[in-house]
Amino acid sequence: EVQLVESGGGLVQPGGSLRLSCAASAFTFSSYAMNWVRQAPGKGLEWVSYISGSTTTIYYADSVKGRFTVSRDNAKNSLYLQMNSLRAEDTAVYYCDWKGNWGQGTLVTVSS
């Protein structure tokens, strides 16, 4: 069974940084693109970033471009999201997404 486990969330001050991880299992991780999607408390869903299996293609939502960096380690079956210059509006549960399969999410709270 496919499993995606996000981690790394927590409370961070505005302007701070955080690195999220997503551990994948039960599929050939290196062969597939991955996405990060987020959901602010009580709000809808927002796509954040995409990375191809080979890392040659990367996209970001305008709201995070220049502040967030997506990466992956195919040897470790892991996906990452480096988040810098965090703002209050980045507060959300962050999910990794493989072909519509999502993990349970990790909560990021940006507050002083």
Place this chain on the structure above:
Amino acid sequence: EIVLTQSPATLSLSPGERATLSCRASQSVSSYLAWYQQKPGQAPRLVIYDASNRATGIPARFSGSGSATDFTLTISSLEPEDFAVYYCQQRYNWPLTFGGGTKVEIK
């Protein structure tokens, strides 16, 4: 950016009734449209992909239809576990976008 508009915002129905949810795209997304179900405190779960294909483990009472700009998710006979928020998502081009959601609540 492709805007997805879902209607209605809330659907109040009783168990056993038929639910019809709509998702309209601001431009064609071909058949690259997915539907997700989300219950409180849980991650979204894929229900339908590519407009009309049921995801693994999804009961046959769920069906999807449509193409280009108009899509429908139908639940033929609501079960208690189907009451949730449903989101549509287009995977046709970047940025990927979601609709605002339809809440299916118990009447």
